[in-house]
Amino acid sequence: MIYNLLHNIKNQDITYIPENRVTGRLSGHSPCTNWANPKNWPHRHHPIKNANSVGPKPRPAVFLLTFGKQQPQKQSDMNRICKLFGIRYPIIQGGMVWCSGWRLAAAVSQAGGLGLLGAGSMHPETLVEHIRKMKVATNRPWGVNVPLMYPEIDRLMDILIREEVKIVFTSAGSPKKFTPMLHEAGVTVAHVVSSSKFARKCEEAGVDAIVAEGFEAGGHNGREETTTLTLIPQVRRATGLPVVAAGGIGSGEAMLAAMALGAEGVQIGTLFALSAESSASEAFKQRCLALDEGGTMLCLKKLSPTRLVRNGLFDKVAEAEARGANSEELRDILGKAASKRGIFEGDTEQGELEIGQIASSVDAIRPAGDIVRQLVEDFRKAQKDVAAIDF
Amino acid sequence: MIYNLLHNIKNQDITYIPENRVTGRLSGHSPCTNWANPKNWPHRHHPIKNANSVGPKPRPAVFLLTFGKQQPQKQSDMNRICKLFGIRYPIIQGGMVWCSGWRLAAAVSQAGGLGLLGAGSMHPETLVEHIRKMKVATNRPWGVNVPLMYPEIDRLMDILIREEVKIVFTSAGSPKKFTPMLHEAGVTVAHVVSSSKFARKCEEAGVDAIVAEGFEAGGHNGREETTTLTLIPQVRRATGLPVVAAGGIGSGEAMLAAMALGAEGVQIGTLFALSAESSASEAFKQRCLALDEGGTMLCLKKLSPTRLVRNGLFDKVAEAEARGANSEELRDILGKAASKRGIFEGDTEQGELEIGQIASSVDAIRPAGDIVRQLVEDFRKAQKDVAAIDF
Numbered sequence: 001m002i003y004n005l006l007h008n009i010k011n012q013d014i015t016y017i018p019e020n021r022v023t024g025r026l027s028g029h030s031p032c033t034n035w036a037n038p039k040n041w042p043h044r045h046h047p048i049k050n051a052n053s054v055g056p057k058p059r060p061a062v063f064l065l066t067f068g069k070q071q072p073q074k075q076s077d078m079n080r081i082c083k084l085f086g087i088r089y090p091i092i093q094g095g096m097v098w099c100s101g102w103r104l105a106a107a108v109s110q111a112g113g114l115g116l117l118g119a120g121s122m123h124p125e126t127l128v129e130h131i132r133k134m135k136v137a138t139n140r141p142w143g144v145n146v147p148l149m150y151p152e153i154d155r156l157m158d159i160l161i162r163e164e165v166k167i168v169f170t171s172a173g174s175p176k177k178f179t180p181m182l183h184e185a186g187v188t189v190a191h192v193v194s195s196s197k198f199a200r201k202c203e204e205a206g207v208d209a210i211v212a213e214g215f216e217a218g219g220h221n222g223r224e225e226t227t228t229l230t231l232i233p234q235v236r237r238a239t240g241l242p243v244v245a246a247g248g249i250g251s252g253e254a255m256l257a258a259m260a261l262g263a264e265g266v267q268i269g270t271l272f273a274l275s276a277e278s279s280a281s282e283a284f285k286q287r288c289l290a291l292d293e294g295g296t297m298l299c300l301k302k303l304s305p306t307r308l309v310r311n312g313l314f315d316k317v318a319e320a321e322a323r324g325a326n327s328e329e330l331r332d333i334l335g336k337a338a339s340k341r342g343i344f345e346g347d348t349e350q351g352e353l354e355i356g357q358i359a360s361s362v363d364a365i366r367p368a369g370d371i372v373r374q375l376v377e378d379f380r381k382a383q384k385d386v387a388a389i390d391f
Numbered sequence: 392m393i394y395n396l397l398h399n400i401k402n403q404d405i406t407y408i409p410e411n412r413v414t415g416r417l418s419g420h421s422p423c424t425n426w427a428n429p430k431n432w433p434h435r436h437h438p439i440k441n442a443n444s445v446g447p448k449p450r451p452a453v454f455l456l457t458f459g460k461q462q463p464q465k466q467s468d469m470n471r472i473c474k475l476f477g478i479r480y481p482i483i484q485g486g487m488v489w490c491s492g493w494r495l496a497a498a499v500s501q502a503g504g505l506g507l508l509g510a511g512s513m514h515p516e517t518l519v520e521h522i523r524k525m526k527v528a529t530n531r532p533w534g535v536n537v538p539l540m541y542p543e544i545d546r547l548m549d550i551l552i553r554e555e556v557k558i559v560f561t562s563a564g565s566p567k568k569f570t571p572m573l574h575e576a577g578v579t580v581a582h583v584v585s586s587s588k589f590a591r592k593c594e595e596a597g598v599d600a601i602v603a604e605g606f607e608a609g610g611h612n613g614r615e616e617t618t619t620l621t622l623i624p625q626v627r628r629a630t631g632l633p634v635v636a637a638g639g640i641g642s643g644e645a646m647l648a649a650m651a652l653g654a655e656g657v658q659i660g661t662l663f664a665l666s667a668e669s670s671a672s673e674a675f676k677q678r679c680l681a682l683d684e685g686g687t688m689l690c691l692k693k694l695s696p697t698r699l700v701r702n703g704l705f706d707k708v709a710e711a712e713a714r715g716a717n718s719e720e721l722r723d724i725l726g727k728a729a730s731k732r733g734i735f736e737g738d739t740e741q742g743e744l745e746i747g748q749i750a751s752s753v754d755a756i757r758p759a760g761d762i763v764r765q766l767v768e769d770f771r772k773a774q775k776d777v778a779a780i781d782f
Contacts, residue, residue: 079782090782195684215606216618224685227607227618229639229648230748234684248620257620257648260777293586293625294615302713322693324715357621386651387778391470391481 080242081265084188084209085167086141088112089376090265091255092211092244093272093368095145095169096219097121097354098343102130104277104368106137111369112376115142116169121340124155131163141167143188148173161185172220175205192246192267194222194231196238203239210239211267214247218269219339219354221298221305228258236262250358252378256386268375270356275368283346287311288359296357300334302327309353313338471633472656475579475600476558477532479503480767481656482646483602483635484663484759486536486560487610488512488745489734493521495668495759497528502760503767506533507560512731515546522554532558534579539564552576563611566596583637583658585613585622587629594630601630602658605638609660610745612689612696619649627653641749643769647777659766661747666759674737678702679750687748691725693718700744704729 081090093100093108095116105115115138117130127144134142144165149172150156157178160168168182171192182189183206190209191202199210212235214228215221226234228247235243245258246267255266272278274285287309299317300306302325308314316333325333334352335341342351366374472481484491484499486507496506506529508521518535525533535556540563541547548569551559559573562583573580574597581600582593590601603626605619606612617625619638626634636649637658646657663669665676678700690708691697693716699705707724716724725743726732733742757765 079780082782088782197684214618214620216621225688226684226748227605227620227639229605229618229620229645230607230641230752231684233642233644234752248618250621251624253624253651253653254620256777256780257651259780260644260648260651260773262644293588293617293622297616322715324713357617361621361625382651383778383780386647387774389470389647389650389774391473391479 079264081209081244084242085114085143087114089372090244091372091375092116092169092265092267094246094267094269095119095143096269096273097339099273099278099280100145101279102133102137104272104275104279105142106134107275107277107368108272108372109138109140109142111372112140113372114167116167117142117144119144119156120147120150121344124152124159127156128159128163131159131165143167143169145169145171147171148175148178153178157181160187169211170207171211175202175207179205179207190244193235195224195226196231196234199235199239199241199243203241207241209242209244209265210235211244211246212263213267214245215298216307216357217247218273218296218307218356218359221307223301223305225298225305229261232258232261232263248356248358250356250361252375252380253382254358255375255379256382260386268371270358271362271371272368273355274359274362274365275371276365277368280343281346283348284343284351284353285365287348287353288355289362289365291355291360293357293360295360296355300330303330306352306354307356309342309348309355309359311342311351311353312349313342313352470655472600472635475633476505476534478505480763481635482763482766483507483560483656483658485637485658485660486510486534487660487664488730490664490669490671491536492670493524493528495663495666495670496533497525498666498668498759499663499763500529500531500533502763503531504763505558507558508533508535510535510547511538511541512735515543515550518547519550519554522550522556534558534560536560536562538562539566539569544569548572551578560602561598562602566593566598570596570598581635584626586615586617587622587625590626590630590632590634594632598632600633600635600656601626602635602637603654604658605636606689607698607748608638609664609687609698609747609750612698614692614696616689616696620652623649623652623654639747639749641747641752643766643771644773645749646766646770647773651777659762661749662753662762663759664746665750665753665756666762667756668759671734672737674739675734675742675744676756678739678744679746680753680756682746682751684748684751686751687746691721694721697743697745698747700733700739700746700750702733702742702744703740704733704743 091113095118097120100118108115175191191207192211242264244265245263338352342353482504486509488511491509499506566582582598583602633655635656636654729743733744
């Protein structure tokens, strides 16, 4: 789900994500390389418009002076993901095709997480619109997810720099080429991987954080099929960079599990794809809510492994794969614009429905801000619960 | 890995697991239905022979009377897996074909976990031998893992009851038929599942605990490909029985992660398959130690989904599957006694090597007791680490 389907992009299957008219003025972010410094946060100068202004204040990443027995909290003790992105909670909303436009990303950032626009399903012009609306909708840090195999990638990068986007998550390609360029423009860069090997390459490329995504994640997926539980400790050992866990994280308890394994933050797709602010169709959301365990499956391994809902289209793919169909035939079965048809237009039987395995745990469409708050609350409770385990 | 390959059993590909001669007398366990009661532990009457007698004492599952501010620990607060099986740590060694004979199981039980004999790769006569040696080797609780599709299952059940085995883990079949019979004989029964649906069926069948095993586990595996991270919370919600997490658990941190998700214990296969006491061949162990991420893959989905090392045999299977080979052809490619050939005899290229995804994290062959101790130590450290997470 984190990057666009190439066959869609190639077919120019990219349109506007419909949204309400935004009347607020555009915010002119001043370039700031250190988001951990509250002085660099733009919120004093850019009042929130058209967005939920309720939300926790980002906690300044500075020494907290306390009295009595408590020790002052050193900056080095702080969660590195929060510090790197200047966010309150180490919760990142995955940039997903057809789901994460400005409304979802803004809601997550407003609630103290990191919202990401999913550039994968946007024409360059559409992306510009969403970026500008984001600047109006929130004064909190946010970013853009960019699949590096995007056909007009150079144009996209120019837009990100020109529009002074501060945080970019790259995926589906090598971070070597663009990371130095983005750094030069003061952008913080994270890259998504599915193995330790690529995590090491990310470190060589100089990225600032790594998202390690397991087999249970929705949409596009690694070839090695390593699950989040087995992947995170290995990526943790392979790199000194802060690691964000992705895939299968659908609760505060799972967030704690990921952090016990060595992640310093989580990237969550499925919960936010099925949130109120997600631009996915209602039909898609309802179909995903009704899923049971086993309702999604990794397929299309001869093209690019992708986790899909087992609907009519999936059945055709599975039947073809069982008899040894080649990649060309599989491409024909998918047809054009399959993920747009499924996720955005709501053709839940013949469209390509990308969602994570954890969808079978989701039972309601909720506002993204509530999801963030619930994650944090459940995480804190889980902290107490595991501390009390005794044997 | 938890149950035998049917094609092996059918071909009577079952032999002795070689072992040292045991000179100690056989222990005559008196039937005891409540292992939580220390009075029922047989160790006073049955001195340890031929086994490492060093190990933590099981903690009695009774009220602990303390003074001062501390509250007495209620029995209801105790870990239910420890209480149910009368063990010190909620760590269960998976009963694995060609790996878990009496020496491995005894070492785990001696260290405070629960050792399981893997009946799947044993002739009934061999199982009797191993049971009798277990009784001599340890006075701690232990059990037997039985795949319910074992061809001589009725004979096997008779043996378990006649030999007064106290704990049985069943798998690969319905627990409905045998659970009442085992209960009548005073046996504690756990059943292995890969979905909430089967967890509910286990509860209906009256089992005492559920092992929920995810996609990352070695050997035979569920059809729904649900990973441990996504499976455990769903099984937790589906049943009130104590849940044991299995699949991908290779460290104390992962053990804590599983327990944060709602498990009350863990079943560990891969680490113990690669331990000093495992009866697998040295060649198998070394091949598994050298695995990288992606070194195992779930295949044979047209037969029974099985996670195998990607060796020469796997390549043949994968090639056949890619061109749509049917189940008969796949069976021919495997040939007879494939897992015995691979795991036990050490044909690491043309044998069937069953091991979990987490093998790529294992870097040394260690005594099983050390593995248990390290798991507990790392679990306790992880408890402190996650309690200290602050954002």
